[in-house]
Amino acid sequence: MTTKTKSKKTDSVVLKDYESVIIFTPVLSDEQLKDAVAKYRKLVTDEGGEMVHEENWGLTKLAYPIQKKSTGFYTLFEYRSNPNFISKFELAIRRDERIMRYLTVSLDRHAVVFNQRKRNGEFNQPKKDLKQEGAK
Numbered sequence: 001m002t003t004k005t006k007s008k009k010t011d012s013v014v015l016k017d018y019e020s021v022i023i024f025t026p027v028l029s030d031e032q033l034k035d036a037v038a039k040y041r042k043l044v045t046d047e048g049g050e051m052v053h054e055e056n057w058g059l060t061k062l063a064y065p066i067q068k069k070s071t072g073f074y075t076l077f078e079y080r081s082n083p084n085f086i087s088k089f090e091l092a093i094r095r096d097e098r099i100m101r102y103l104t105v106s107l108d109r110h111a112v113v114f115n116q117r118k119r120n121g122e123f124n125q126p127k128k129d130l131k132q133e134g135a136k
Helices: 030-046 085-095 109-119 127-135
Strands: 002-005 012-024 050-066 069-081 099-106
Touching: 012 030, 012 050, 012 085, 012 109, 030 050, 030 069, 030 085, 050 109, 069 085, 069 099, 085 099
Parallel strands: none
Antiparallel strands: 002 012, 012 069, 012 099, 050 069
């Protein structure tokens, strides 16, 4: 967790770690999708948050139809923000017709470490490399 202090007397803002997965409708063009993703990235940073990681999972088949659509563009945001910002962020998402589903979760310190290790590629090693390391 990161702490930022405001210029006011004793007010301090504690930034918590969050992760949001957003499913955009598959009828969007590449340009429309980029604009929509940029809108939410800007919303996070404009409200004093900080983007940690952003990942585009692309067009993926859904487990069940949503709004009579069987695919959707998945985007993952990992960010730090003020806890009060989440309600504003989710309200903006709910009002956007381009979004079919979303999920925002608060990350504990173990999840933050896990995500950092996953981004560094520590979990994508072939199994034979692991066996050779154990034999040494």
